[in-house]
Amino acid sequence: MSVDTKNIRNVVLLGHSGSGKTSFIETMLFESGAISRMGNVQNGNTTSDFTSIEQERGNSLFSTLMHVKWRNSKINILDTPGFDDFIGEVVCSLKVADTAIVLVNAAHGVEVGTEIIWEYVEKFHTPSMFVINQMDHEKADFDLSFEQIQSRFGPKAILFQYPYNSGTGFNSIIDALRMTMYVFDTQGGKPKKVDIPESEKARANALHNAIVEAAAENDEGLMDKYFESGNLSEEELSKGLTIALANQQIFPVFCASATKNMGSGRIMGFINDIAPSPAERPEAKLENGKTITCNANGPAVLFIYKTMSEPQVGLVSYFKVYSGKVKAGDDLINLKNNSTERISGVYESNGKVRNTIDFLQAGDIGVTLKLKSSHTNNTLTAKSFTTAIDPIHFPEPRIRTAVVPPSKNDMEKLIKALHQIEEEDPTLILEQSATLKQTILHGQGQLHLDLIKYRIEKVNGVHMDFDKPKIPYRETITKVANESYRHKKQSGGAGQFGEVHMRIEPYYEGMPEPAGLTVKNTDIENLEWGGKLAFYWCVVGGTIDLKYSSAIKKGIMQKMVEGPLTGSNCQDIRVSIYEGKMHAVDSNDMAFMLASIGAFRAAFKNASPQILEPIYDVEITCPDSAMGDIMGDLQTRRAIIMGMDSDGHHQKIKARVPLAELYQYSSKLRSISQGRANFSMKFADYVAVPSDIQQKLIDAHKEEEDESH
Numbered sequence: 001m002s003v004d005t006k007n008i009r010n011v012v013l014l015g016h017s018g019s020g021k022t023s024f025i026e027t028m029l030f031e032s033g034a035i036s037r038m039g040n041v042q043n044g045n046t047t048s049d050f051t052s053i054e055q056e057r058g059n060s061l062f063s064t065l066m067h068v069k070w071r072n073s074k075i076n077i078l079d080t081p082g083f084d085d086f087i088g089e090v091v092c093s094l095k096v097a098d099t100a101i102v103l104v105n106a107a108h109g110v111e112v113g114t115e116i117i118w119e120y121v122e123k124f125h126t127p128s129m130f131v132i133n134q135m136d137h138e139k140a141d142f143d144l145s146f147e148q149i150q151s152r153f154g155p156k157a158i159l160f161q162y163p164y165n166s167g168t169g170f171n172s173i174i175d176a177l178r179m180t181m182y183v184f185d186t187q188g189g190k191p192k193k194v195d196i197p198e199s200e201k202a203r204a205n206a207l208h209n210a211i212v213e214a215a216a217e218n219d220e221g222l223m224d225k226y227f228e229s230g231n232l233s234e235e236e237l238s239k240g241l242t243i244a245l246a247n248q249q250i251f252p253v254f255c256a257s258a259t260k261n262m263g264s265g266r267i268m269g270f271i272n273d274i275a276p277s278p279a280e281r282p283e284a285k286l287e288n289g290k291t292i293t294c295n296a297n298g299p300a301v302l303f304i305y306k307t308m309s310e311p312q313v314g315l316v317s318y319f320k321v322y323s324g325k326v327k328a329g330d331d332l333i334n335l336k337n338n339s340t341e342r343i344s345g346v347y348e349s350n351g352k353v354r355n356t357i358d359f360l361q362a363g364d365i366g367v368t369l370k371l372k373s374s375h376t377n378n379t380l381t382a383k384s385f386t387t388a389i390d391p392i393h394f395p396e397p398r399i400r401t402a403v404v405p406p407s408k409n410d411m412e413k414l415i416k417a418l419h420q421i422e423e424e425d426p427t428l429i430l431e432q433s434a435t436l437k438q439t440i441l442h443g444q445g446q447l448h449l450d451l452i453k454y455r456i457e458k459v460n461g462v463h464m465d466f467d468k469p470k471i472p473y474r475e476t477i478t479k480v481a482n483e484s485y486r487h488k489k490q491s492g493g494a495g496q497f498g499e500v501h502m503r504i505e506p507y508y509e510g511m512p513e514p515a516g517l518t519v520k521n522t523d524i525e526n527l528e529w530g531g532k533l534a535f536y537w538c539v540v541g542g543t544i545d546l547k548y549s550s551a552i553k554k555g556i557m558q559k560m561v562e563g564p565l566t567g568s569n570c571q572d573i574r575v576s577i578y579e580g581k582m583h584a585v586d587s588n589d590m591a592f593m594l595a596s597i598g599a600f601r602a603a604f605k606n607a608s609p610q611i612l613e614p615i616y617d618v619e620i621t622c623p624d625s626a627m628g629d630i631m632g633d634l635q636t637r638r639a640i641i642m643g644m645d646s647d648g649h650h651q652k653i654k655a656r657v658p659l660a661e662l663y664q665y666s667s668k669l670r671s672i673s674q675g676r677a678n679f680s681m682k683f684a685d686y687v688a689v690p691s692d693i694q695q696k697l698i699d700a701h702k703e704e705e706d707e708s709h
């Protein structure tokens with residue numbers, strides 16, 4: 001069914017793992033008639049968790065697109081995983097959603113996952129509402145949950161509903177917006193509407209007035225009307241609430257029981273009546289800082305927020321239409337690589353079920369198949385439109401591990417499988433480090449990596465083991481040294497001869513010319529791993545022919561790639577070649593390259609070499625209670641505390657920590673904070689390692705070398 005923009009609602013469900021998102025969506029689908037039988041998570045037959053890996057685990061791991069028709073609206077529903085490790089799925093869903101429903105488990109109240117997700121909701125400025133779910137749970141505590149919501153997310157959280165009874169007997173909800181009580185029979189479903197009991201009237205009235213006031217507050221006309229007459233018409237109330245919700249001035253709070261199928265109908269009604277359509281949201285940002293109008297008559301523009309490959313189907317691309325209409329047969333240009341993609345078909349989806357539709361128009365979310373060269377974050381447009389949608393900024397990786405197949409022969413298969421997952425999951429980065437001689441995976445957390453291993457083994461049939469990742473150290477020098485080296489070899493007929501004299505110095509921008517030398521040529525190279533190599537040719541009197549300079553530089557580069565101390569990349573060194581010797585018959589490129597390596601190695605040792613290590617900016621968010629333990633643990637990791645901040649509920653610790661000390665940090669932080677802390681890390685700089693560690697690294701490298709010889 002193709003739907004007008006004004007009737008589209010894009011809703012994302014968010015919340016701590018286990019709050020009931022997937023179950024709640026199942027009731028939305030059932031109540032709207034999209035499915036005829038309600039599945040449940042225990043049986044692994046929900047619409048949303050359709051992959052075998054989700055069904056086996058009983059948790060959502062991917063963002064899933066579903067949709068329902070409810071009154072005038074088509075509501076696109078995005079389910080997301082609650083585990084922090086899969087935050088990428090939350091971020092891509094928030095990118096395309098226009099309203100967030102944050103689920104809170106009534107038995108647990110606000111949990112870590114609720115808080116972490118809220119940070120993202122705030123970043124995206126998504127209009128939000130809360131649903132306190134699991135009201136039927138014997139330990140459900142609605143008032144406490146609401147108190148926690150208000151204390152954590154502020155007074156904009158306003159009760160629109162509350163349960164008349166809760167716990168195992170839960171069956172009635174008092175709706176303060178409609179001023180009605182909904183009573184469900186044991187099957188749930190469509191409730192009976194009854195008068196609010198006398199005993200609850202005062203509370204319901206007070207809540208109703210608070211809602212009307214909040215609705216009036218954001219519009220001058222409504223405010224005047226409210227002051228004059230003391231009330232608003234139903235239409236005015238809706239208009240006021242839409243504005244307030246869209247501007248994040250209110251966060252309406254509802255209650256429900258997903259597994260008893262109680263409450264989802266009213267919530268879909270509220271989304272139909274009040275939640276903003278995509279056209280009522282601020283215009284979407286483009287890459288060039290301008291914006292795009294959500295208009296079905298504009299040029300066709302779609303943005304891919306997620307891809308997934310499915311067995312037998314191939315690449316499935318999930319997209320939102322930002323402008324115009326998209327239909328089968330359209331030729332659109334991928335602005336990332338200028339390739340033309342023919343849209344083979346446009347589909348709506350409910351988990352794994354897909355239905356062809358004629359077209360999707362501005363604001364709608366759907367699926368297309370078999371795009372040839374398009375990925376997540378790509379914008380596909382009609383010819384007349386040439387600016388891409390501002391891409392999704394995925395969180396930086398927080399954990400790294402080396403991976404190895406049990407047998408070397410499987411390496412190629414393993415890399416291919418990992419590449420495929422990397423393409424679908426932008427929070428995973430695969431690095432094949434020539435220097436470290438390791439294949440390294442960068443991900444979001446141990447669970448993220450464990451699941452990748454599981455997928456690779458199960459789906460691709462390739463085994464994969466984790467290994468401790470090496471650290472990409474760097475080597476440099478701290479003072480000047482001059483050295484010469486003669487390479488001479490006489491074996492039978494032709495010999496080899498080359499002699500090179502060089503000066504090596506720590507390189508920095510704007511340094512003076514090498515004292516006492518005559519510079520003939522300079523060549524400053526940006527090294528692919530960062531830093532520079534400055535290669536100066538200062539040979540006077542032709543003691544070495546210029547034609548050998550590239551062989552000499554090649555020798556130096558070889559040692560720059562594999563440094564003399566630990567075999568790590570070297571950086572920021574100036575080498576000046578100022579003297580040497582040639583032999584009329586025996587000199588050749590090879591001889592000069594070997595002489596150059598010898599001279600560089602010797603000079604390096606005399607130039608007070610220094611190993612540098614990568615340092616990361618780490619930011620930890622934690623509750624007060626975990627602060628002491630986290631700080632104590634940081635002290636054992638050579639961390640430098642850069643600052644501390646409090647936002648009233650949480651402490652934020654900023655620290656600089658060597659990468660070498662962050663091995664398995666995410667698991668450690670989880671265990672010392674009982675899962676209540678969260679962290680991010682970003683590469684900051686390379687700095688010198690302490691001398692005792694330098695010695696240890698040199699010794700370890702020597703041992704490794706000895707073993708391999």
Ligand SMILES: Nc1nc2c(ncn2[C@@H]2O[C@H](COP(=O)(O)OP(=O)(O)OP(=O)(O)O)[C@@H](O)[C@H]2O)c(=O)[nH]1
Nearest residue numbers: 017018019020021022023059060082134257258259
């Ligand atoms: N009693 C009760 N149990 C519920 C309710 N909603 C969900 N559950 C149960 O809670 C568990 C988790 O539910 P899910 O729907 O998978 O939760 P989720 O939020 O999707 O979890 P993740 O996918 O891990 O983020 C399941 O065992 C559900 O049966 C509810 O309203 N009442």
Ligand SMILES: [Mg+2]
Nearest residue numbers: 021022059060
């Ligand atoms: Mg789920």
